Amino acid sequence: QKEVEQNSGPLSVPEGAIASLNCTYSDQGSQSFFWYRQYSGKSPELIMFIYSNGDKEDGRFTAQLNKASQYVSLLIRDSQPSDSATYLCALRSGGSYIPTFGRGTSLIVHP
């Protein structure tokens, strides 16, 4: 059974700091990796996706993928209180269009 593990948190960081969110997975065939942000009472919103090992940057967000160690991370630089939300990690195996979601990590950015 495919598993996606995330620390439920909450992860609390001060405003302006770097928030590091981690996700580990069990399926070595995973090929597509996604990070979603979900505000309380709202739907998941895509932040980033990554397919290749290494880093992918988009503004204040950086996704890091290490397939050998089976983890994917999301770094948020210069964290803002508006970044406070639950972050969902999702992945998809090659040949499948059905993603597996983690349960999410709650992030709190305090002023």
Place this chain on the structure above:
Amino acid sequence: DAGITQSPRYKITETGRQVTLMCHQTWSHSYMFWYRQDLGHGLRLIYYSAAADITDKGEVPDGYVVSRSKTENFPLTLESATRSQTSVYFCASEPGGGQPQHFGDGTRLSIL
């Protein structure tokens, strides 16, 4: 406006009633999905569809029925609602080819 829309946004009904949640997308995405989200369980896949007239069960399909006669619509029906089906329901779509899913705003369903 382009995108994926769900209706209604909120629904209260009674046990035993039939209720249908609507999902409509304007992107012509091939793939569509229904999830429920409950505290302690995260997102759980109910049903999914690869194209019109092709549907399949997900992780928690019992008590639900879907249809997809047109690419853009993917309604979810609770044939005889139970209290355990009180949840937030999300519809999602994707074009395929490894592209990410995009979610609708959700329907908050309460069954009394």
